[in-house]
Amino acid sequence: MQRRPGRRRGIWAIVLLVLGVVLIGGAVALMVSRYTGAREFSDNMQPTIVRGDAVVLHKDPHQVRRGDVVLYDPREWGLQGPFLGRVVAVGGDRISYARGEEALKLNGQPLVEPYVKDAPGDGGVPFDVVVPQGRIFILGDNRGNSADSRFHPGRDEGTLPVSAVTGVEADQKSPLVMGIGLAVFAGLCLLPVGIGLGIAALVARRRRPVPPTGPVWGAVHVEHP
Template sequence: MGGRARRLGWAAWVLGPLGLVGLLGSVVWLGSTYRSVTVSSSGMTPTYAIGDRVFIERVDGDEVRRGDVVLYSLPGRYRGQPVVQRVVGLGGERVAHEGGASGPTLVNGRALAEPYVKDGVANGGPPYDVRVPRGRLFLMGDHRANSNDNRYFADDHGGSVPFDAVDGRVVDGVARPVAVAVGGLAGLGVALTGLGCGIAAATERRRAAHLRMAGWAIPQ
């Protein structure tokens, strides 16, 4: 019986901390890497509608690429509230449109394929011609005729947004955070198993102590 108690005790010491590390690690990683926000405007339709919840992966502005949808906030715009818009131009690029709704967005003079825009209309707002400064991004909503985006802030660096205004990038797939969450649940299961082993070990020791007091031989 003493040997069984020792084995259970060792299992408790190994499984309990191991499971807690897995659980806490997944919680900390998810909390520091992902967040969710609710879309509050129609500027990104049809990709995202008002009320949609989207997952945001925390990344720096220099990690995003054209076509990414990002969450950003900037003092002096939208009352400082975070907004979701799509990256169209990168630092050093010229982004332009001469007006009207039918023509494409031009990046360095070449038409940009944008299958995500509402009704295939790539513009519909004011004409613009912006050389995006280095370290900044030019963003627009997918509903170009109904998006108060970078085109309307031309007096501030051509409307562009600095890297440090980016809070994160929208991720459409949730496989990675779900996998980490499942790993955290597995860690919880291991920790509970360790707790069970600890309780069983304590029970075995109490039984052994009672048997000794009664004068019984204790099997090993």
């Protein structure tokens, strides 16, 4: 039996199209289930995050650490959020600042903050806080323009519960994030190749009609003497 023209290309077209859809769909489903996005609408996190930047965050983080950029709900401060900020101290830490000092102190040691826009103490608000367990102390990287823990000392000295954090900025170089990106890229590459092979298979079938392989009804066989 003669093989139909373009049959192999047609099979590869289907395989590549299905694989491309699976890669893209799986990556998007994983992204949606584990990550969320937020956009910065203020200047409080400059220069790390500028107004208009989009940030990818882990949903429902199981752990919040010092230095994490987080999305948080400031309702305990009587504000409507969510906001982006940086965790500078966690439960059990002592965080302090006195006017004139060049750096904040974390547990008695100067806190190195290369991400801060200008001076770590911009805003001129002194504080000395021992963070209760289960709570965090949050500041903006733009200390001169950030309504953060320093300005809400009325309850638990400006700290917020860890449960107020709704997302932690994802590491763009983590294996999972890079894997998702690669899967989407691979899927986007496979789709046009599959479409091209499918078109080539259809063209081949139209150009080379398959000859009949059985008897032709109505044909008469005549034997010459």
